Amino acid sequence: MKRWGITIPLTGVPLTAHRELIERLPALGYTDAWSAETAGTDAFSPLLLASQWAPELRLGTAIVPVYTRGPGLLAMSAATLAEAAPGRFVLGIGASSPVIVQNWNAAEFAKPFARTRDTLRFLRAALAGEKVTAEYETFSVSKFRLERAPEPAPPIMLAALRPGMLKLAAKEADGAITNWLSPADVRQVRAEIGPDTELAARIFVCPTTDREAARGLGRMLISSYLTVPVYAAFHDWLGRGEALAPMHEAWRAGDRKRANEVIPDEVVDDLVVHGSPGECREKVQSYVDNGLTTPVIALLPTGEDPVRQVEALAPR
Template identity: 75%
Template sequence: MARWGITLPLTGVPLQAHRELVKELPDLGYTDAWSAETAGTDAFTPLALAAEWAPDLRLGTAITPVYTRGPGLLAMSAATIAELAPGRFALGIGTSSPTIVSDWNAVPFEEPFKRTRDTLRFLRSALAGEKVTAEYDTFSVAKFRLERPPAAPPEILLAALRPGMLRLAAREADGAITNWLAATDVPQVRSELGTGGELVGRVFVCPTEDADAARGLGRLLISSYLTVGAYAAFHDWLGRGERLRPMHELWAAGDRKGANAAIPDDVVDELIVHGSPARCREKVQAYADNGMDTPVIAVLPTGEDPAALVRALAPGA
């Protein structure tokens, strides 16, 4: 059976209010809890709490941007969670997006492939406890050594959407993290990563039988994400370019409402899992059946209690 993850924290739920649910997750059948980092909580604090609340869960960041912390600070943050959760922490790193990196964090978004590769190489050395002095293509480090290197260095996974980054993940990382894909897309992604690395993927799940409501929310998310350059190129590669072209054209013209309306129902249904909780579980399992090692559910709001939805979507439900 594949691993089965959940994205924490849940939308609209205060961080401290997660304690009882997180304690339940292993008994519900969840094996993993993965954080994210956009404009809410940082990626590491929720995992520090989860390490205490549920010592059996594997924890992961999906993802931590490689630009918004210096290399040394990123290594220290990762080492801290690795100490709290020895042998059960995976560090997911990636480029994030120009909006998050440049507009919100005032860091130039330059040479993303090289910056990710260089950060990966630095972290391999630093988290192994080595003293690092190195000139990378995108930054340099002089005489950095962790004061508290983890006894069990975490696995490092790369956020990867297209062949170049997937192949880098296959060569130098422990796996890849992907996002915004259909279950039927998994074999194409897996073929580039190969069979040796773990494939983690966030799966957006809206557990409601109100298809119109689920599609309405799905359209808002799809137009927000898939108009970003990296995601647009990803879906061109996956073969959705023509079906998404009207959305891109209307978005570029400033017609946000028209762009949303132009997304076909079948595209929404491919990328957003919706239906009854039982039907949603079947659809999430399809990702695993198609080659994803760790599907990670991101619960979308339905108006119901988010914790109850997590329980209803659990593999043991």
């Protein structure tokens, strides 16, 4: 099945004002709606609304951090949404970042690979309705059992950027979720997980023909994200270390303006989709052509009506 996703909620649109658009997404050709969780809405609430507004959509979290909820609460939140959207919910989990985990949520960002692996294993058992008593490497659980285990249990996908986590996603999860990559990069990621594992990616899309405006926004986002150590390491692995070295140097020196200025146009154009809606659709499709299973459009603000832009970016 060809998948085509959108990130909800849209920037600048009140949550309850999404109903009319979400109801129309399946008819427009969208198959999926995925949420995020940083400092806006939580990951589950927008999807709970969407589960009632558009029963045809598959819904996914991309992603829920494994540190910011206790294991039992994370299982309960996932089970609730899985009950509201039986067979249509995908739980995406991941380590997130030190800023979100430590600075904003007062949790320790320690052993991210092990914590993600342990949370995945706990959730597998808990969402299957098992009574869980286990000593994991990064936490322990005693006698936890969901009172409302979902039927069926939702698939679990992992946020993964480099070979270790990508291989864990292929081996123990139901797929991998990534972002901040180019269409060509998909081939490198796909090689780590094999041909049969679902690969989803959030793709940043700025539908405007004002190239300089799109690149300006793209540079701000790139310098904010790719200076985070896990993303810096990801792009070193992808082969962009040299191209991004001046950005990292300026960022470490505290010169944010310079950090944006020295990001090459080619890097911005690789990582941020921009152009007319038709050009944007073609580039999103190029991710799929290179091995992406599920493209998830993240619409960047341009000053135009975001609802009309979602309509224009629908698959043809």
